[in-house]
Every structure is written in C-alpha cells, then in structure tokens.
Amino acid sequence: AQSVTQPDIHITVSEGASLELRCNYSYGATPYLFWYVQSPGQGLQLLLKYFSGDTLVQGIKGFEAEFKRSQSSFNLRKPSVHWSDAAEYFCAVGGGGGFKTIFGAGTRLFVKA
C-alpha cells in the first residue's frame, strides 16, 4: 500500500539552529516526492520536489531535501531556522500524471527565540 510517514508530530527548534524533518514513504513505482508548507489558515505552498536525477534537491526559503531510495526517505533540512519558518510541513508522494497525491500527517514546527 502507498503511504507516507512523518514520525514527528511536532518539533521545536531554536532560531538559528539547524532543522531536519523526517519523511518515509512506501510506493510501488518510482515516486514523485514533495514537501509542502502551510502557515496557519493558509493554503499549501510547494517547498521542493524530486522527480529524478540528483538526489539532493534545493527548494525555496533555503530548504533542501535528500532522496534516499535505500531508506525510502525524503528528509527535509535547513541549516539555520528563522522564526518565520514556524508552520506545518507536509511530505507527499505521487506518480507523474497521476492525480492522487498521498500526504503525510504533517509535522508542526515551532521556533523559539
């Protein structure tokens, strides 16, 4: 069965500290992988995506993610967190041309001063 697991419901980091949000997926074919961010009361915004090629992908707002096929993981990282990064982060998996994107449960990021 296709699924996405985000093991951390919430994470708190200090401003300026590094961040890693975990994501594991189960998908039968080559996955298209995404990270979306959602601020309170807003829609979701794409941070980055992986379709093929270089397994380290760069996104907006200084985020990056690394695809590790052997671990079925697609973890999101940022070297220095800003207070404005506080939000909900969703990892998602889908197939190219398919319409069903599977979302993880989300990880809520809190940033402390």
Place this chain on the structure above:
Amino acid sequence: DTEVTQTPKHLVMGMTNKKSLKCEQHMGHRAMYWYKQKAKKPPELMFVYSYEKLSINESVPSRFSPECPNSSLLNLHLHALQPEDSALYLCASTATSGQGSGELFFGEGSRLTVL
C-alpha cells in the same frame, strides 16, 4: 501571489442554506481538485476534474456538488451541510503532463463554518 484564487475566504452557513465556493486558475492547468482539510490534519482529496470532466470522486456525500464550467474555473456547490462539514476547503490545480504533473498549486482556501 497565489496563482489559484478562491472565493470567498470565509463562509458561514446554516444547515438549510445553499452556497458555492469558487476557484479560478490561469496557469493553463487541465486538472483541478477540491480538498477538505480539518484542523491539524492533512488535506483529504474530494474531487478531481481532468479536462473539465469529473475524474475522481472520493465517495463524497451528495450534499457536495462539484462543477467545472471551463478549464479555468471550478465550483463546489454546498447544500444541506452538517456541522461536521466545517473545515478549510482547498482548491488546487496541476499540469497533466511532463515533469510539472503531480505538483499541486493550492489556493489559500475557503474557511467554511456550518451552524
């Protein structure tokens, strides 16, 4: 600026009312989606339109009625809703081919409260 526009941003309705949510995109995407999102949960897929035809209906109750008048517009008609239908309703669109397919572009959502 979001490229998917949803109106209204907020809607309060009684259980006997009829209302509609509207969504518009001008990116040339031929797939459009309605999602429902409850607090602290991921979005749940409701409907998918592909080339203006209903492609996926995730067993949504008939009190929700989608409509796709043209390739840029998507509506969600609401009738006889229940309080548990209160949620954030998100519209999204994607390209239907190439590496852009699968990447969802979301609107900011319509916050619905059913009294």
